[in-house]
Amino acid sequence: MxxxxxxxxxxxxxxxxxxxxxxxxxxxxxxxxxxxxxxxxxxxxxxxPGQAQAWMGIQAFESIREYQMFCYLLMFLEDKEIEEQFILSTLTEYVALCFPKGEVSWNSYQCRRQLIHVLQYAVKSGLIKVTDGDGEGFLRNEQQEVLYENSGISRYFVRNFMQDIMHFQEPEEFSRSEWFAMEEDRGIVRRQRIYRKLLLSCGVYPDTQKEKDEDFAYIRNYRGHIARDLEQLFPCELQVYSSAAFLVLDREHTIGNVFPQNHALHDLILLVHAALRKRVQANTLTLSANEVIEMEIDACERMVQKVIRANRSMLPKKYQEESISAKKLCEQLLSLMESYGFMEQREHTCLFFPVVAKRSAAYREEEA
Structure with missing residues (x-):
């Protein structure tokens, strides 16, 4: 969205x-x-979100430091007027001073690259405009100047909080602060949290850490009422199963990022989903009580690489080149699947959620 x-x-x-x-x-x-x-x-x-998840971050960022730089950029823009211009060197000086001494040096290519990621995201989001120069030049030379203009919308990027957040230590505290001084598991608070989960997650599943997940029970018990509410707002269908609930958009409508798109990696994800289904049907993979597939990470990577090698001839030329190994393509694929919320990589295992059963595919035999 x-x-x-x-x-x-x-x-x-x-x-x-x-x-x-x-x-x-x-x-x-x-x-x-x-x-x-x-x-x-x-x-x-x-x-x-009703429940924050790892894939909800800024996908353009690859490190915690980029998030830090982005926050400092927002602070820097806070003192700027709408349409006020500034040069890159004033920003780099400000950002370097915000970090502990010596942690950031613009002599470092990695630091410059991270800042460029942040600035590119800020430009794409409309926070700033490039008036003169090329940010890519900063990668080659830390003395390179670029002229930017503040759009004035940066102050609306971070939401307002109902209480002081400076003492927060855990991410869960931000969720609890949303309903400050209200009972989190009663009435309107539960309903709003559940509607948020359905709207902003690719799937809602029972919490296996709880003896009974009251939120999921609410979805099952009031599915008809929830469906009517959401269908009045969006062209969608609420699908509820014993182990999952999905809000599915009508085929002719798109809101935000939609899967699948016309992209080779999306095709491969669908093929991986099909391979998982076949293994479950053949009893070589078993489902947990909440229909989650758990695989050792080595076995998962072997399976994904096997799918890649079996279908590589069907992919665009850039994915057929020997310079892109099946292992490297596997890493890209698993990272993308995790970013969509289809699976989760842990230290030694991969967890595939029930949503993978919703979308799978195979190339037609005459195309093989």
């Missing part, structure tokens, strides 16, 4: 939302507890 709608980039959709803001505010506040922010720059729905 889109983080926000910028008036400068999509004025038609911005004004459509603005014209219907009263009804939209009522529906999203009631069903999800989401605030709708509309100002002269943007329209934004504060989409807070």
């Amino acid at each position: 889109r983080r926000w709608i910028l008036r400068s980039q999509d004025p038609q959709l911005y004004y459509e939302i603005k014209d219907h803001q009263k009804e939209l505010r009522r529906r999203f506040q009631d069903k999800f507890g989401y605030a709708l922010i509309i100002n002269p720059l943007l329209a934004k729905l504060e989409k807070i």
Whole structure:
């Protein structure tokens, strides 16, 4: 889903939302507890997940340091006026001072590369604009200057919290702070949390750490009511099973990132899903009580590499080149599957969630 709608980039959709803001505010506040922010720059729905998951991070970032740099960028922009310009060197000086002394040096190619990732994401998100220069030049030379312009929307990137978060030590504390001074497992709070899970997760599963997962029981007991509520807001269908619940979009509609797309790696993921189903049907893989597949990571990598080698001739040429080994392609594939929430890699095992059974495929024999 889109983080926000910028008036400068999509004025038609911005004004459509603005014209219907009263009804939209009522529906999203009631069903999800989401605030709708509309100002002269943007329209934004504060989409807070019902349960934070690892794949919900910023996919463009590859390290914790990039998140740190991004936070410092937001702090830097906080003191800038709308359309105020600044040069890259003023930002690099500010960021270096924010880190403990010596932790960041722009003589380091890795540090420069991380900052470029952050700036590219900021430009793509509309936080800043490139007025003159090329950020890629900073990779080659730390003295390279680029002129940026502050768009003024950076202050809306981080949501407002209902209490002081400076004493928080665990991620779960952010979730609890959302319903400050309210009982988390009663009434409207439970309903809003469940609706958020269904909307922002590719699948909702029972929590095996609990003797009885009350949230999942709520979905099963009130599936009809939940389905009517969500179908009034989105072109979707609620599918509920003994071990999973899915909110499935109609085929002709797309919201945000949709799987599968016309991409070779998506094709391979579908083929991996098919291989998993065959192994379960042949009893060479067993399902847990909540229908999760658990495999030793070595066995998982062998299976994925086998799928890659068996279908490599069907892939685009760039994936057939010898420079891209099956092992390297396997790493890319598992990382992508994890980013979509299809599976989770742990220290020695891989867990595949029930959603993998929803989508699988095979190449037609005449194409083989």
